[in-house]
Amino acid sequence: MKDPRNVLVIATRQIGDVLLTAPLIAAARQRWPDASIDVLGFAGTLGMLKGNPDIRGFVEVPSGSGWRAAWPFVRRLWRRYDLALITQQSDRAHLYGWVAARVRSGLVPGRAAISWWKRCLLTHAVRIDDETTPTVVEKLKLLEPWRALPPEVNVAAPPEVALPLDLDALLGDAPIVVHVPSMWRYKQWPIAKYIEFVGELLARGHQVVLTGSKSETDQAQIAEVRALGSPPQVIDVSGQLNLNQVGTLLRRAALYVGPDTSITHLAAACGTPVVALFGPTNPIRWGPWPQGHAASSPYLRAQPRQSSRRVILLQAEQACVACGHAGCEDHHHSRSLCLEALPVQRVLDECLAELRMRPGKDQREGDLGASRLK
Structure with missing residues (x-):
């Protein structure tokens, strides 16, 4: 040809x-x-x-x-x-x-x-x-017929677009972006665990920004977490930003936490430190791509904690992880016992450790971004 x-x-x-x-x-x-x-x-x-x-x-x-x-x-x-x-x-x-x-x-x-x-x-x-x-x-x-695999692979994120002025004024120096909703239940970390997790972050003085779509399902999942605080401690931008603006927000974030969903892939593409919460999905296939990784799998199929470049991937310690099915009953609205078994404390510990490692920042817990929240 x-x-x-x-x-x-x-x-x-x-x-x-x-x-x-x-x-x-x-x-x-x-x-x-x-x-x-x-x-x-x-x-x-x-x-x-x-x-x-x-x-x-x-x-x-x-x-x-x-x-x-x-x-x-x-x-x-x-x-x-x-x-x-x-x-x-x-x-x-x-x-x-x-x-x-x-x-x-x-x-x-x-x-x-x-x-x-x-x-x-x-x-x-x-x-x-x-x-x-x-x-x-x-x-x-x-x-393959025309060129070999590249030595390293990057996922290009959408270019930045300015955030709304009112949101820009509220953002601290180190916001933590938390994506609560999943399109399908079988990928959903329980809302009760998100409530406990975000509550612990707020108690330590961190600013939390919630992302998601304006769909009825997403809004219902976000509502109880949103109720934990008011701006600027808790900012809900769900349904208010286009994908370019979400990318701008993620590039400014100190950390992103979310499930197996599209925004988690976007956060990794933006170079944001990511803590990804995986259940039945095989991370070899669908784990967030670490920028600059070789054209080979960054992950194993099942490991309680995996880290590659700026991505940390957490899974429950169960023999069935990762089964590759759509939850325990193998349909979109199935529960996933492996996600229900993923403890809040494990997720929180990973996040706090990542925040303490931020270069050029005060490493005392709770100080990150707190000055802008008072």
């Missing part, structure tokens, strides 16, 4: 997975510096990549619509690109790739019986490995 002039990256999943396509896009730009690179994804999910200098434009498609409704869009997409990089295994992603480009490299399920037709449509196929290959590295393997 001649060097492509137009490349389409297909990322039809949620915002966290979209962010993890950034290393693939950067690698494609390095391989083909003169190519135009577009990203196709569902409407409302591409914000993590907006402002990325390696991207020319975005192609938004409606999620959940049938092919009849999508037909006008499909006609416009027909063979507009020289190469499609398909970062999802879904039927729809592969059909979009077939429509868009003559040359296609894509991810396919491990079971040949359900992926044969997708392999037939591809010039290069990457078999999904749900056990031992990080998602970031798996996406980079889509470029």
Whole structure:
């Protein structure tokens, strides 16, 4: 194949997975510096990549619509690109790739019986490995016919955008960002534990900033934690910032604490010290990517505490961790006993130890940012 002039990256999943396509896009730009690179994804999910200098434009498609409704869009997409990089295994992603480009490299399920037709449509196929290959590295393997894996991998965070003036005035020197909500219950550290954890931080004089969306579910999960204090000790910015502004907030934070969710990946990409709370999810696949790590797994599947660069990943000490299922009952609304078993004290101890290690700051517990809160 001649060097492509137009490349389409297909990322039809949620915002966290979209962010993890950034290393693939950067690698494609390095391989083909003169190519135009577009990203196709569902409407409302591409914000993590907006402002990325390696991207020319975005192609938004409606999620959940049938092919009849999508037909006008499909006609416009027909063979507009020289190469499609398909970062999802879904039927729809592969059909979009077939429509868009003559040359296609894509991810396919491990079971040949359900992926044969997708392999037939591809010039290069990457078999999904749900056990031992990080998602970031798996996406980079889509470029194997044209370049080797890079020696180190970075996830480009969205560029900074100024915070609202009223929020900027309230922020102390060392805010701690806490992300309480999870989209699915099986990834949720219990709200009662968040209440106890944030209460301990406030008792030590730390400023806590709560993030999340404006959805009814997120607001219900945040409400009891928000009630622990008032600004400036507790600031709730949930639903008030775009992703670029959330990135600005995270870059100013002394620490971020959150579950297996998209904002946790964003915090790691921003270079913020992260304490990630993992339950049944396999961290080899989905652990927050430590900036500059080699193209290999930063984590083991199960370890009570793992640390890589600026990311600390905590798991419960149970034999079933990490099972890889959607909780104990294997559905989105299942409870996860492993998350329920993760003690507040362990999380608190990790956070306080990380805060004491901040360079150039007073290391006495409770002094960080306290002067701005009085």
